[in-house]
Amino acid sequence: MVTIAMTDLSVRLAGRTVLDGVTATVPPGALVGVVGPNGAGKSTLARAVAGLLPPSAGSVRIDGRDVGAVPAGDRARTIAYLPQGQILEWPLSVARLVALGRLPYLTAAARIAPADAQAIERALATADVADLRDRVATELSGGERARVLLARALAVEAPVLIVDEPLAALDPGHQLHVMAMLEGLARGGATVLVVLHDLGMAQRFCARLLMLDAGRLVADGPPEMVLTAERLAAVYGVRAWVGVVDGRRTVVPVARI
Amino acid sequence: MGKTMMPAAAVRRAWLIPTLILLAAGLAVLSLATGQVPLSVGRVLTVLGGRGDAVAATIVLDLRLPRTLLALGVGAILGLSGAVMQGYLRNPLAEPSVLGTSNAGALGAVIALYYGLDFAGGATLPLLSVAGAVAGLVPLMLIAGRTAGPLALILAGVAVSALAGAGISLALNFAPNPFAAVEIMTWLMGSLEDRSFRHVAIAAPCLFVGAVLLAWDGRALDALSLGEDAARTLGVDLPAMRARMLAGLAIGIGGAVAVSGAIGFVGLIVPHLVRPLTDRAPSSALLPSALGGAVLLTAADLLVRVVPTEQELRLGVVTAVLGVPVFLHHLLKERRGW
Structure with missing residues (x-):
């Protein structure tokens, strides 16, 4: 069980402050979503938490240790990160691709051990891509690729999972599946931070939301506190319908203001 | 091969490495048997x-072994360099000659x-050759760090290659050298004619060190299939890896072109x-590419001696005839969004 603590976290990229004084905690056991309009700093937050961007001020601590100070190998086994954009440069088989998630555990000359093979099988099964194992990943549909790349991140079996926009390119069925899976991982004790554009999914599955606007944290709390009509109008510039469907609170953006 | 098969176990066809080794050995013997005085393989x-x-x-x-050894060694480092550069830059067109590293190294030589x-002393030649290769590589790495487009890198490589090639011609024209025209051809097109153990002694340490540095980061190359961010979160130390690769390329290619030309x-x-x-994982291609490079260059070097030409x-010439169709094929595929 690992807790992420951001304290007054600021990140400057190319001379511009992209993330400005964010203080928030991501505990294990509950799915935490990051929402906000394009360019609000969501991906930058995810990358900073993953240790990919040095803070210009403030800190990211993983169980009290500064993420930049954790040795690369330890960090790789602690934090699994799935970048947005479905990056896959070579036509690898699905099984080979998912096996890349075991790299943090392999020493220089070692082959995949049975324990690694089992982790790969679990990841394939969890992401529902076991039947694609022998397919060439670059030849899959966008939705299939998204799930295969997610399986790669799952194969790390790290206590922390950071996922940047996993729902792009997924049909509604697989969106629900992926969100339920992330929620299940969090409930199982993982620390899961997911960047989302779909406010309905954020409302439906996240236990807590961090809302960013122009690099600042403007709201932090349960979805019903964060995704209010007033705040969606102020931050996204949209009029949203907020109501109850099937006994669940539901948020649907309706029109630009 | 059922569900229990370990995903990373079957990295290549089992016969690939033995076949390449046998081919290299066979061609090396043929190469030793071929020349002005034909000798039987026996x-x-x-x-x-x-x-x-x-x-x-x-x-x-004394006369033929150095040439054969150099063909094997230079071919191996060229093949390995190609596999590493393609893996690192995630670009199937990257390789030392297309990106100008060979010409830049040859200019130093x-x-x-x-x-x-x-x-x-004796290290002057390989040192300058390595320095040339570094000079050719640095602008490419700067460009690779900045743009995502694979074609921008190829264009930059073509520019480096052309500039270094022109530099070679210029240097030879200004040098007090009556055979400039022939020599320009040798350095730009490569040759292993009349090589001695002195050349082997120059190249061997460079080829060895270069190969070790280049083969070091196979796993990291695999991780880069997922992009730089994902690779870093898998524990890859990118700056260290890049430094090793650049050193390996410069030393290996520098040592090779110092004795063979580009x-x-x-x-x-x-x-x-x-x-x-x-x-198709980058690391799986490293060893077969080194062996395959040795095979290809030994075969090409055999061919240039067997084809009856005045000079x-x-x-x-041989490698370009084989290589340009491959290059064009990939360029056409690139347009389909590789």
Whole structure:
């Protein structure tokens, strides 16, 4: 069980402050979503938490240790990160691709051990891509690729999972599946931070939301506190319908203001 | 091969490595048997076995062995470099000659040789050659760090290659050298004619160090299939890896071109040929590409001696004839959004 603590976290990229004084905690056991309009700093937050961007001020601590100070190998086994954009440069088989998630555990000359093979099988099964194992990943549909790349991140079996926009390119069925899976991982004790554009999914599955606007944290709390009509109008510039469907609170953006 | 198969176990066809080794060994023996005095394969093998007559021994060991060893070694480093550059840059067109590293290294060698530079004794030539290769690589790495487009890198490589090639011509034209025209061809197209053990001694340490540095980061190359961010979160230390790779390329290619000139396309063709016989992960292509490079260059070097021409064909002529179709094929695929 690992807790992420951001304290007054600021990140400057190319001379511009992209993330400005964010203080928030991501505990294990509950799915935490990051929402906000394009360019609000969501991906930058995810990358900073993953240790990919040095803070210009403030800190990211993983169980009290500064993420930049954790040795690369330890960090790789602690934090699994799935970048947005479905990056896959070579036509690898699905099984080979998912096996890349075991790299943090392999020493220089070692082959995949049975324990690694089992982790790969679990990841394939969890992401529902076991039947694609022998397919060439670059030849899959966008939705299939998204799930295969997610399986790669799952194969790390790290206590922390950071996922940047996993729902792009997924049909509604697989969106629900992926969100339920992330929620299940969090409930199982993982620390899961997911960047989302779909406010309905954020409302439906996240236990807590961090809302960013122009690099600042403007709201932090349960979805019903964060995704209010007033705040969606102020931050996204949209009029949203907020109501109850099937006994669940539901948020649907309706029109630009 | 059921569900229990370990995903990373079957990285390549089992026969690939033994076949390449046998091919390299067979071609090396043929190469030793070929020349102005034709020797039978049997006589060559007798000499290699430590017996054999004095005449055959002199021809095989003193005159031909250096050339054959260099063909194997230079071919191996070119093939390996191609596989590493393609893996690192995630670009199937990257290789030392296309990206200008070979020409830049050869320019360093030309300057050392034709201006009689000698500040480090026998190491002057390979040192300048390595320095040339570094100079050719640095702008490419700067561009690779900035843009995502694979074609921008190729264009930059073509520019580096052309500039270094022009530099070679210029340097040879200004040098006090009556054979400039022939020499320009040798350095731009590559040749292993009349090489001695002095050349082997220059190249061997560079090839060895270069190969070790290049083969070091196979796993990291695999991780880069997922992009730089994902690779870093898998524990890859990118700056250290990049430094090792640059050093490996510069030392390996520098050492190779110092004795052979710039030989084109080996690093392009070989990974392209072996990759379908592997699981297509960058690390799986490294060893077969090195062996395949040795095979290809030894075969090409055999061919330039067998083809009846007044003056021996340059190696780069043969490799370009083989390599340009591969290059064009990939460029056309690139347009479909590789």
